Amino acid sequence: MGRSTNSSAAMHPRFRAGRQGSLFEVLFLPQDRQPRGVVLHTPPFAEELNKSRRMIAQQARALAREGWAVLVPDCYGCGDSGGDFADGRWELWVDDLADGLSEVMDCYPGPVTLWGLRAGCLLAVDLAERLPFSLRGVILWQPVVNGQHFLTQFLRLRMASGMLNGEAAETTRALRERLEQGEPLEIAGYTLHPQLAAALNRARLQPPADSVLWLEVSGSSEEEGSGASLSPASQRIVQGWRSQEVRVEAQALPGEPFWATQEIGTAPALIEETTRWQVQHG
Template identity: 45%
Template structure:
């Protein structure tokens, strides 16, 4: 029987936390074909909505290939409890810890932390907490939270240029620096979340080095990794990680809400993870 024929239906549930419930979707691997488990950590703010379609396609493909995949909506995001205005970086990291604990209780094999954009920062932060080895799958990773924050703040400027927000007063960056929340592109960003995000860095965790799969998309016909990415990857290689990095041609689907597909990205992910041999999960 084909892997597709053995695929199991995803299981939706709410994960209890100390600050409300988090919506989760678990894609179980076929019971007789388990290669590992994957925790997906989504990108920041509206990028979550933009990337849902491709992330779901990848989660299903990974499950069919033998991986148990857990997707979680973090505090104040998607269908989870709380408001985005209440979110902090530490609260999101705690959500990731709880999700990883649940996944380890319900799936076996090597652990992969899969982060998209700012989710890559959260994945590496989580890896620093772990006592077990893990692998990292990073899609279009943001190398610093400060970079992500600045991009988000620029949305306010763009909305003013387009006439969507003609309100006068302090700029969002000034409000945040003064300890006030700022409304940007339909999201209320708290000073606490801004500080936590700005302090995040994409750095090799101290846990035993594993596999790092780094995948980027470009609209160019002959894409190549950026010099900034190559510099970052050198740091990971020096830290002992087995790095597999690739630039692919495909839509920049995290930038617009639509019906984009990224089949090259999905297949490259499957190919990269297939190169890592399955092993027993830690007791």
């Protein structure tokens, strides 16, 4: 992999002022050396973030050890940042991510990579369109490609909860109508605001940079993951991007779907391949 001789990374948790309130973020830095560039993580949605924190931190440390400044933020209304999930707005999240990236770049100038996970890949796409400079590349972990479909899956969590509690069944169509009428919905412990739902519903994955790493996990072990391939939908998108002269490295790797497992899961192969790609393209 061409690993650097410096194998240490420092973690710096901090709060900063966001556009609507306090934001919590962790900056991972290589020790005793100037970062060669910046990696910004764009986080997943709702409970998927909590399930993924271990993997995100492990990857951030691995990249920092190789020489990058890695910023891992909690969006407003999420995690340890201010506000409640009901206060979250897509546009606000993108603006706050851009501000955080700009602040880190002021201290550590260099090429920038965005690294998204699940619905965070959609945030990365929106952010990439607004940046006034070209990205070094974008890393997509198990990307959500269609926000409308993802919203439907999220609404089904409310349907499932209602059925378990013996409540009258609600259809996703009925739930969407309530959102369109301006009614926030409580879903799996998260209050979804209609504006956030509408923005997620519109979001689609578009080529965010000239160089992309697209990784998915399949299987829970090396043996089960051997011979795995991307989903058919992902393969179609990757082929389409390549036809647009986007350099896409894409593969499925062994590992658990850590963003959705009951217990905290990991996918070490994902970290290894991501770090290899970042070092190779650095």
